[in-house]
Amino acid sequence: MTIYYVNSATGSDRNSGTGENSAFATLSKVESLTLKPGDSVLLAKGSVFNEQFDIKYSGTESAPIKIGSYGTGAAPVIHSGDDGIHSLYASNIVIENLKISNSGGAAIYGGNVSNWTVRHVEVDKAGSSAEAGSVTFRNSKNITVADSKIAGVNSDGIWIEKVDGIKLLNNTVTNSHGARADAVQVNDSSNILIQGNHLDQTQADSSKGVIALVRATNAVVEDNTLTGGGFGISAPAGKNVAIRDNDISGFHGYDWSFAVGLGDQGNSRDYDIAGNHIHDGAWGVVVTAPVDGTSYVRSGIKVHDNVFDDLTQSALKVDRPASGSFYNNTIESGVKAYSISPAVADAHTFSVSNNHTVANVETALATTATTAAATTDAVADQAVVAVHDNLKIITDTGEAHRGNLLENDSSDSGTLLLRRFGNESVGKHGLTLTGEYGVIHVDRDGSYAYTLDETKLPADHDGHVSETFHYGVNDGTSQHSDGDTMTVFIHMDGLLS
Template sequence: MLKRTARKMMSMMSAIILLSGITAIVPSPAKAETARGTTYYVDNVSGDDGNAGTNPDTAWKSLAKVNATTFAPGDHILFKAGGSWQGQLWPKGSGMEGSPIIIDMYGTGSKPLIAGVTSELQTVFLKNQEYWEISNLEVTNPSSEPFTRDWKGKRGERRGVYVLNEEKGILNHIYIKNLNIHDVDGVYTTRSGGIIFDSVGSWVPSAFNDVLIDGNTLTDVDAYGIYISSNCILRYGMGDLWEWVPKPYGPWTPSTNVKISNNTVVRAATGGIAWNVTDGAVVEHNTVQEATYLATNASIWWAYADNSIVQYNESFASRNGSEDGTGFDVDAGNLGSLVQYNYSHDNAGGFMLYVNDTYNTINTIVRYNISQDDKARIFRYSGSIDTVLNYNNTIYVGAGSGNPVMSDYFTKSSGSPKNIYNYNNVYYSVGDRGWNLTGQTFDSNAYYGGKTLVNADAHKVTANPKFVNPGSGGTGMGTVDGYKLQSDSPLIGAGVPIADNGGRDYFGNPLYNGDPDIGAFEYQGNVPPATGKPPIVYTPAPIKPLPTPPGPEPGNLAPLATASASVATLSTSSIKSLTDGSYDKAWSSVDKGVTFPNYITLDFGSKQVTVNQLKIVTRFGTGQGVTKFDLEYFDGANWLPLKTGVEWVWQYSDQTNEAKTLDFDQTTAAKFRLKIGAANLKWGNFAINELEMYNRR
């Protein structure tokens, strides 16, 4: 919601506070060490694993020696410059606040090479560890298998660096700096690529705090360059993302104090840099080039994240624009995003994508960015995007853009976009296909060439904007001086003031010089004094949580298992519905020829679980509920009974979520099954909306 007021401009910090609490959080400076630690040296040529390892003359030799050692706070592990090792680097132990464990190089020459092997999916690995800093390594993880969109393909979910938090709550202080990562050949998932942080919670909500990914170069990495992932996403109706992500768990537990900066990502198969389930992430001074060259995605995108700041990044030459392919993408479930001072050019899918399906994406500010020769759809709104403020962006659509749509939208199940406000932007085009204006307001923008004119803009400027040299931007944030204004430009002083505007333009010039200019450049020459135009004040829309659909309680372990049934599944149903965390979908047997006994099995694989309660939820139980069964577990050799002759009588013949529970002695096993002896077969089938298992301690 926006209004005009004569209110005095507030500071940048005030603007960020208005943006749903966005703060420019950066990792805290390290405190003085509280543990001195030991320095260990590793030399693949002259070292010996029988040595003490505590000076260059008594260096260790192998990764195996490093991996077999549990390190202490303050320890350093230094690999010799120019050395190379094959295999996985997985040192054990954790540091402590003020005394991280540090991996680095010693000597002069090229960065030590850690080359991944086929048998290990990740080359550098930390699992449930904290207070680590990893710097100055070269990392690879190649595969001879071709890239495929089949996430179960032979390549596997390969990673250069993989930091995994599995059921450990909050893990602190992981810094990944100045690595050269290349030729990581993973499958098409968000969990494979150059640098992957992964939080997995099924019992314990888990996340990271104090993450720095800085100064890394990532080249030819599949599928992602950098990705921060989590399955702890449950809020506002959020549910499954993709089938390769562990089952969603709640509550929403964000990683905090995340900074991704000064990285260069070249030819990531899908996305360059992406993050989800964070609060206050700062992503700045990165370059992403030629992302999405093997599959659709956006170069820089984020989802299920609050208060993200995305600034000073260059995103260009994305290859695949058939679906996404944009330079930047505010994807589903984002509450408060600030996108500023970025340079987007030559991207196959356009400049900005805004996405909302069934989850809130709300309160987004996009300001003082430059887009040159982006293609397909410069701005694209997908679903019920709410409250976007786009202002002082410079958009240049040259001949190389291929006649894109300047702004478009797609209606999804969540609805259409609304409350999208556009002020002080320049739309300069030598050929475009115009606009779809649903949900948008325009005022004080400049339009030149093409079909960019928005007639409803009451204070539009349509004269030649008189840029210094439009279309001359190259590769590099500093190559866009051509979008500065000549002294007689009609855009000087033609804009409307915006409160809490960040205090600077794309080029670092202070705001304002007289009345505001239109576009990403604020002219600094002599201009008439400000005329006192009342500024636009941005007010974030209130967050309205979506109703939470009925589902299992926290602690349900069944989603960790793979479900199977001995009876065939009805064609309109799915076995996954047994444990998908939703009561709205049911698994059903076929509706003809059902005989008994039948078996439904939960297989937890190599990970045993301890449980003492079974819960089954069924709708229309009098017509299709299970009425008689035994509960069994597998001891590694035989199926043994837990409860036999269980009989249930169902009461409801409607949409009521009727639940029944069975308590039994606490049992630890990797497989459990129902031996079903009878069921109501009013329509020829029996069905279960959700099968749940708990450990009620």
């Protein structure tokens, strides 16, 4: 197992490459080697490489080949007129702690590969010469993309096609541009987990949406914050799809815009849409189909225990033959509960029951959070349970907006402490962080004060923006802990004069 070092500033391709003081200078020199299982290629922080990096050899499951970084300073950067990192048929690869910027094609492209992990990678403005997904995998197996940041790409932020075994975990994708661009698109794939991501298309020039999940089998989309776009989640065909506990907002711009849509590109069977907060958009959940006479099966669709508010259209729309149920949802007054075509209503195949209308959805959210914490504690026997928090800013006087992150969290011991916020430790004097749209101070007891900076809001004063902070809590012993997110929703309609 050999570690190879590459330093664009001080290295030389005449060196051995096996020490920091004898580093190579170029990625092409690494490509000339026969990498073996367990080998690592480390790029010096602060280095810039103006070339595509081709990965040709495979590791093993117990000894993957790793591409990473070393030293201090900014992450090493790969620029390329083609792809940033490119590979065909290589397996058992880990890529971490790098930045890929201004690539002509994809930032990372893997075709016919297996057992890849991409983590802590930053992608900026990829796809400048083509509409290629910035992180792209095709015809592959067991792909994980985690804890990475993708911004301003001219393409889908993440593009997955014909892959069995996908995990997209805790990534941030912001403003994927292009007429056909979504933050995430997954086509014809199976065994999918999309969890804990913050996906924001608020300022994208795309006419599409946030997640496109097309013809998926065995998929779970949960605990994500999805903002902006023409739609939140388009899951037009698939089987055994769970969409749960997401916060979906800002989907508007078209009369068809929806939070969750299905049924228009193939058979849709066994969908469970539950526990989502759907707000600030047009339609809620839409079960539909093209008007060209194509006949698809839409069956086993359950829409339940969601919260709907601030929608210009109804919470549920069913305008094509379908079987399922709409029950136990909470709907803010002023939002129409459902729109079901007469033909579907007369067929009695889509039942509606036990939905609730409330005047103030924030109260309902607090109740839902408390119930969720109690349920999780009973089922999983967790000593500490953290539950997602929301701060909605509709008007602003310049004063701090205050609350407490721990009010809806729980601990068996009765003690809860905020230990981490925004990936920083919370000290005895608290922590102050500068976010995208304001400054927040948090203390160990969970109290927070968020001060909006109106100078950071987009020039267009209409619509909505949001930002999300991750946090971690424990019971004072560090033996039991949990984490979740806080999302700040800023309604700009009338906020600025």
